[in-house]
Amino acid sequence: MGLRRGLLLLLRRILRRRNTKIGIYGAPNAGKTTLANRIIHDFLDNTEDIGVVSEIPHETRRAFRKEGILITAKGAKLRVDIVDTPGLATKIDFHDFLAYGLSEEEAKKRAKEATEGVIEAIKWLDDLDGVLLVMDATEDPYTQANIVIIGNLEARGIPFIIVANKVDLKNAAPARIKNAFPQHVVVPVSALKGDNMEKLYEEMARRFR
Amino acid sequence: MPHKCTRCGKVFEELSDDMLKGCPACGNKLFFYMRSAAAEELAGRIRVEGIEEVEDVGADAENASQTMQMPQLDIESIRILKPGVYVLNLEALFSKEEIIMGIKEDGSYVIHLPSLFKTKRKRKKEK
Incomplete structure (x- = not known):
């Protein structure tokens, strides 16, 4: 599987027939849509958003794709399609949404759609050339969701970058993420404030070309 | 380090x-x-x-x-504990195309046949 995928990636690079397809993955509320919006604002359109950002978990319940974004970093160029995916979770409970003022009916609908969203996110993985795995730097990174997705990305041979997001917050500890996954590339950013995004773009141009 | x-x-x-x-x-x-x-x-x-x-x-x-x-998940990809409460077996969802749902905690299962047939068709094509 890994070898076959590697050959396909190599062929695509040689033929340059299409854009590099990058998926944004991570747990709910890690900042995936904020990151996708930031990339679009920086390189495509400052007024356009790929999705709505909300403090209520599972705001993104369908995968959204934005095509033809030309990322430039220190002279390197990379034309990508960005796919913002729903958050990966091991348990989705409508009770968690009630605290945000949703009615029981709305909360149950949200939980159902969020569960469908997890399946959709996983299906997209077969069609991607690279992944930005977003983690909330204020949270413990050693979760089942993070471990399962990293294991699968490794097994499928999909290149990925761990984005330690929300470093603008006081209790952010990106070093904890680096310690948890020392064998992988970790780039600390604040997608909301735009901090250290240049470094992320450089890394994307290097790893996903 | x-x-x-x-x-x-x-x-x-x-x-x-x-x-x-x-x-x-x-x-x-x-x-x-x-x-x-x-x-x-x-x-x-x-x-x-x-x-x-x-x-x-x-x-x-x-x-x-x-x-x-959390209930221990076995063959199922998703367990529906009650309406609006779902436990997801991410490993199964990543590794299998077919979707098996567990209902509550009483040993009932639902097999989503379209996902199963899709997998078999795909395998046949690969051959």
């Missing part, structure tokens, strides 16, 4: 070529990678105090006991 000898416990703050030949103190060639001080402290407490006592040490233990309450 600190490392610790698994035999004598000597701590090495930096990796060095000498470590490739073994621990300078005892010759052992296995080393732990040491994580943050907080994680180390928690690991130490688990070893010293035992699991029953660790359950009382605060938020970490509370999270752990909540995890224990």
